Amino acid sequence: MKVPISSSSNRKSSSTSRLSPYLLFGLLAFIVFVVVTIYGEDFRCLFFTQQPTATSNKLQPPLQLQLPADPVHHHNKPPPHHDLPSVPITKTEKDDDMRHKVVGETRTRKTDHQDEVVGVGGSAGCDVFSGKWVRDESNRPLYEESECPYIQPQLTCQEHGRPDKEYQLWRWHPHGCSLPSFNATLMLEKLRGKRMMFVGDSLNRGQYVSMVCLLHRLIPDHAKSMQTFESLTVFRAEEYNATIEFYWAPFLLESNSDNAVIHRVTDRIVRKGSINKHGRHWEGVDILVFNTYLWWITGSKMKILRGSFDDERKDIIEMETEDAYRMAMKSMLKWVEKNVDPKKSRVFFTSMSPSHGRSVDWGDDRNGNCYNQTTPIEDPSYWGVGSRKSIMRVIGDVFSKSKVPITFLNITQLSEYRKDAHTSIYKKQWSPLTPEQLANPVSYADCTHWCLPGLQDTWNELLYAKLLYP
Numbered sequence: 052m053k054v055p056i057s058s059s060s061n062r063k064s065s066s067t068s069r070l071s072p073y074l075l076f077g078l079l080a081f082i083v084f085v086v087v088t089i090y091g092e093d094f095r096c097l098f099f100t101q102q103p104t105a106t107s108n109k110l111q112p113p114l115q116l117q118l119p120a121d122p123v124h125h126h127n128k129p130p131p132h133h134d135l136p137s138v139p140i141t142k143t144e145k146d147d148d149m150r151h152k153v154v155g156e157t158r159t160r161k162t163d164h165q166d167e168v169v170g171v172g173g174s175a176g177c178d179v180f181s182g183k184w185v186r187d188e189s190n191r192p193l194y195e196e197s198e199c200p201y202i203q204p205q206l207t208c209q210e211h212g213r214p215d216k217e218y219q220l221w222r223w224h225p226h227g228c229s230l231p232s233f234n235a236t237l238m239l240e241k242l243r244g245k246r247m248m249f250v251g252d253s254l255n256r257g258q259y260v261s262m263v264c265l266l267h268r269l270i271p272d273h274a275k276s277m278q279t280f281e282s283l284t285v286f287r288a289e290e291y292n293a294t295i296e297f298y299w300a301p302f303l304l305e306s307n308s309d310n311a312v313i314h315r316v317t318d319r320i321v322r323k324g325s326i327n328k329h330g331r332h333w334e335g336v337d338i339l340v341f342n343t344y345l346w347w348i349t350g351s352k353m354k355i356l357r358g359s360f361d362d363e364r365k366d367i368i369e370m371e372t373e374d375a376y377r378m379a380m381k382s383m384l385k386w387v388e389k390n391v392d393p394k395k396s397r398v399f400f401t402s403m404s405p406s407h408g409r410s411v412d413w414g415d416d417r418n419g420n421c422y423n424q425t426t427p428i429e430d431p432s433y434w435g436v437g438s439r440k441s442i443m444r445v446i447g448d449v450f451s452k453s454k455v456p457i458t459f460l461n462i463t464q465l466s467e468y469r470k471d472a473h474t475s476i477y478k479k480q481w482s483p484l485t486p487e488q489l490a491n492p493v494s495y496a497d498c499t500h501w502c503l504p505g506l507q508d509t510w511n512e513l514l515y516a517k518l519l520y521p
């Protein structure tokens with residue numbers, strides 16, 4: 052993708068009313084890029100036939116959202132060629148602050164310095180979403196790609212030839228406190244007798260799979276399964292009577308992109324006031340994790356349907372993306388208010404996941420993107436053009452006026468730094484690549500989705516911290 056160098060370094064949010072031709076072109080290129088990556092993800096559904104899981108039965112419906120757990124899948128393949136010699140640590144966490152706050156942990160970390168131990172409720176003083184990435188070879192990754200059979204082949208980067216494993220070795224370190232380490236035993240205990248559900252788009256599905264990968268090792272093969280029923284994928288941990296689920300609803304509201312397999316490619320339409328269409332499938336869930344963003348970014352306007360998709364003459368209006376997004380957020384809050392008992396359940400909302408489609412954004416003036424990137428961005432204020440600040444403002448606005456307790460996972464900034472963590476070209480392709488593409492890997496790199504293990508495990512560590520130590 053050829054993207055012109057934007058004329059100045061100050062990135063204005065897209066609410067600017069007049070766009071320079073350069074910015075406009077860049078924006079268009081970004082949209083094309085997003086369309087290619089998200090539909091690339093969607094098309095592959097058409098080319099896969101799902102295979103039954105070890106414990107699945109004949110009741111599996113024909114429409115399937117996601118590649119299943121097929122424990123044999125990975126083991127049949129030759130081992131991935133990633134056994135690079137380990138690299139000495141080039142960057143370590145500087146323990147130069149004399150005191151550490153340990154969010155939620157009641158034990159003291161064994162360091163030479165005195166740790167400030169913050170118990171339950173003590174994380175208030177520390178913004179866990181503000182911090183830096185530290186390379187930590189001894190504690191990362193939290194699991195191996197090859198030992199988690201639930202990762203879709205769109206996210207198994209090592210299996211698809213990624214030459215480095217650097218992206219797996221970074222740990223998030225908030226300024227002023229430490230994240231509690233992810234304890235899978237404790238998390239499974241928390242889920243005992245409960246349903247946890249991720250609702251949203253393919254990025255939320257990535258986080259869902261990451262959560263399953265973080266936990267499944269503790270469950271013997273005969274006591275776990277993953278099955279897909281149209282829009283719903285369910286991972287079951289029998290001994291815990293617990294499920295971790297994913298529900299496909301890229302706009303949360305009803306839309307013409309809701310089919311779990313075939314989403315319409317152009318001309319997306321969202322129906323106003325339709326949250327119950329999907330919401331009835333979320334009722335009774337104990338831990339809900341919502342996201343929605345990328346599908347709204349079609350250009351400047353969004354088509355909103357009033358009335359029903361079955362109406363012969365459809366009443367469709369165009370709305371500014373921000374207004375349409377605000378409408379959806381409010382619908383979600385209203386749904387939560389009506390259907391969730393805050394004494395029994397928890398609701399999370401994950402902010403937008405950034406893309407890295409143009410390397411000029413981080414000061415690399417070649418016409419590159421996330422392809423061939425192996426290190427995080429170091430500029431603490433880095434923010435790419437793909438993540439609309441105007442949408443972030445809408446989120447802040449809507450949540451600040453809400454009485455409904457929703458825990459906001461503000462993962463955008465910390466993920467902005469991770470240009471190295473995308474699947475890039477190291478994923479199952481939904482159609483054979485052309486010679487032109489092969490000659491120019493940048494042209495088909497997926498700079499939207501993330502390799503697993505990787506960045507999204509950190510989103511779950513943050514979720515874990517907020518869930519167990521609210």
Ligand SMILES: *[C@@H]1O[C@H](CO)[C@@H](O)[C@H](O)[C@H]1NC(C)=O
Nearest residue numbers: 232233234235236237238240
């Ligand atoms: C994880 O949690 C379990 C259950 O509370 C506890 O027994 C175990 O010691 C914890 N593991 C670590 C490494 O802290």
Ligand SMILES: *[C@@H]1O[C@H](CO)[C@@H](O)[C@H](O)[C@H]1NC(C)=O
Nearest residue numbers: 243244245246291292293294
């Ligand atoms: C299993 O969990 C569900 C909620 O997900 C609950 O309704 C049911 O009573 C539980 N069953 C047992 C045997 O604990």
Ligand SMILES: *[C@@H]1O[C@H](CO)[C@@H](O)[C@H](O)[C@H]1NC(C)=O
Nearest residue numbers: 417419422423424425492493
């Ligand atoms: C990938 O990056 C390395 C190191 O930054 C560079 O030497 C190499 O030319 C790059 N390869 C391509 C195909 O861009």
Ligand SMILES: *[C@@H]1O[C@H](CO)[C@@H](O)[C@H](O)[C@H]1NC(C)=O
Nearest residue numbers: 180181443446447448461464
């Ligand atoms: C999320 O974090 C970013 C960067 O730290 C910040 O600019 C933004 O205001 C936060 N969003 C909300 C809704 O608080």
